[in-house]
Amino acid sequence: MTDNTHDLDPLGGNVLSIALICPSEQRRRTIASALNSAHAAIVREYSSYPPTLKEMPRMLGEKAFDAVIIDLESDVEYALELVEFVASGSSTTVMVYASRLDPNLMARSMRAGAREFLSDPIDPGNLSDAMVRASSRRQGGKSAKKAGGxxxxxxxxxxxxxxxxxxxxxxxxxxxxxxxxxxxxxxxxxxxxxxxxxxxxxxxxxxxxxxxxxxxxxxxxxxxxxxxxxxxxxxxxxxxxxxxxxxxxxxxxxxxxxxxxxxxxxxxxxxxxxxxxxxxxxxxxxxxxxxxxxxxxxxxxxxxxxxxxxxxxxxxxxxxxxxxxxxxxxxxxxxxxxxxxxxxxxxxxxxxxxxxxxxxxxxxxxxxxxxxxxxxxxxxxxxxxxxxxxxxxxxxxxx
CATH class of the missing domain: 3.40.50.300 (P-loop containing nucleotide triphosphate hydrolases)
Structure with missing residues (x-):
């Protein structure tokens, strides 16, 4: 478990705290590298899923993360259960990662509560946009646009x-x-x-x-x-x-x-x-x-x-x-x-x-x-x- 702290903050506020849950070391490095390039997050990496859903809060600790990224590749069905568990229990932005863009998997992730879907290659612009949206939710919608259409x-x-x-x-x-x-x-x-x-x-x-x-x-x-x-x-x-x-x-x-x-x-x-x-x-x-x-x-x-x-x-x-x-x-x-x-x-x-x-x-x-x-x-x-x-x-x- 490691922390990566960055000084720059293109989100216009404090950097985001992100929990990255990914059993695969290779995929974890891919995601962490992309987050490092975004210069907008303190990332805590977890090398395994929690043994049970009930263990998730204990694994993450008392810290309220702004976003949780969950790798889907290691165990799709269990990972989607984790997504639903985190999304239903807090206002944390849940993101998911898969090596390829699968419309069916995207739909299932969305229904489980994921707000962002990341896939290879991770586009820096799309990732930055996702960070901005997560920051907006963290601030209680203060940076959201006013309804005017x-x-x-x-x-x-x-x-x-x-x-x-x-x-x-x-x-x-x-x-x-x-x-x-x-x-x-x-x-x-x-x-x-x-x-x-x-x-x-x-x-x-x-x-x-x-x-x-x-x-x-x-x-x-x-x-x-x-x-x-x-x-x-x-x-x-x-x-x-x-x-x-x-x-x-x-x-x-x-x-x-x-x-x-x-x-x-x-x-x-x-x-x-x-x-x-x-x-x-x-x-x-x-x-x-x-x-x-x-x-x-x-x-x-x-x-x-x-x-x-x-x-x-x-x-x-x-x-x-x-x-x-x-x-x-x-x-x-x-x-x-x-x-x-x-x-x-x-x-x-x-x-x-x-x-x-x-x-x-x-x-x-x-x-x-x-x-x-x-x-x-x-x-x-x-x-x-x-x-x-x-x-x-x-x-x-x-x-």
Whole structure:
């Protein structure tokens, strides 16, 4: 058992105290060497696991370590039991180490309570970031960012209104047009289609976030996300019926963390009608009610507006989807009169391009169609930018 003390402290405070538990001398040297390079820790090395879980506190002694790194390679099952034991009994940051990045092992470690996953080769930048996060937790969150990101909710008046298509493409446009950090969260539970619409294969889902709401933080949240080629991070809905019931408190904890890390949190809420007591919905900045021009949609939209928007918060913007002026059975004037609200956005009907997106998972917001123009303008308006100027139409000498 050895102590390695370092003078430099890039964390802006006292150096971290770290317990390194690793039976393999070679792996222990690898991890210790990486920590030495970080210049931010006093490391106490342990060359064996405790004989039993109950022996762990006695082995570590009375010292309250800021972080405990547990090697998984020597005995995966027992090591994961140690992770869960330490994580459940204290606020100590638990990190795990494996020689290679194994998604399944990462998932199991995360569920056991690990907050950081280290693997070969240990990247100095990633390790430094992990140290910063551990330092933030040690200081009781004093260095954590304030929640300031805007929450933008997309709500459908009826199943099939196109809310997922609109929400996904709006979020892509937000990243592309505004150059802002944004995340798309699929709350259309239990089986939302945001990931499918964007052509993403995801490992984790909203269910993982909600099941682990009590230990949700920026690092944990980031590991649940899958990034689209456009640069948009996505938290997908589960691919099968989840075993967890989403409570408003769980959702609020997740969104609090998301707002810390992203300037805009875009939520695909699907056709939810359980928002009466949802404080997270009341805290949203803007709600986009997506509807089509039909009697069922008008009726449902009127009910939603009467029920959820009495107080004026969140701000309501009505999106008329699949708009065709000449063939609408109900004109815009009658729609606005029925809803007592103006139509903020009209997304034109374009069956070919929408079907192409559904089949090829190519976001509409990235092309040059009339739909893309509206979605881009919606995103620009949301982040305070003027609408995109119309492209000048050229002329030809030849008729």
């Amino acid at each position: 805007k929450i933008l909710v997309f709500l459908g008046s009826k199943g099939g209104s196109g809310v997922t298509t609109v929400a996904c493409n709006f979020a892509v446009a937000l990243v592309q047009e505004c150059q802002q950090t944004a995340v798309l969260i699929d709350l259309d539970l239990p089986l939302g289609d945001a990931a499918l619409s964007l052509g993403l294969t995801t490992q984790f889902s909203t269910a993982d976030a909600l099941q682990n709401a009590d230990r949700m933080d920026s690092n944990f949240f980031s590991k649940l996300l899958t990034t689209h080629s456009s640069g948009l991070p996505v938290l997908a809905a589960p691919g099968r019926f989840p075993q967890v019931q989403a409570s408003n408190d769980q959702i609020e904890k997740m969104l609090t963390v998301a707002r810390q890390d992203f300037a805009y949190v875009v939520i695909d809420a699907g056709s939810r009608f359980d928002l009466t007591d949802a404080s997270w919905f009341a805290q949203a900045d803007t709600a986009f009610l997506v509807m089509q021009a039909g009697i069922p949609e008008l009726r449902n939209s009127h009910r939603l507006i009467s029920e959820f928007f009495k107080s004026g918060t969140p701000q309501l913007e009505i999106v008329l989807n699949r708009y065709v002026k000449s063939s609408m059975g109900v004109d815009e004037e009658h729609i606005e009169k029925a809803l007592t609200k103006p139509i903020a956005w009209k997304i034109p009907s374009d069956y070919y391009n929408v079907r192409r997106m559904q089949n090829e998972a190519v976001p509409l917001a990235l092309d040059d169609s009339s739909i893309a123009k509206v979605l881009q303008d919606m995103a620009r308006a949301a982040c305070g930018m003027p609408a995109k100027p119309e492209k000048r139409k050229g002329f030809s000498l030849f008729k």
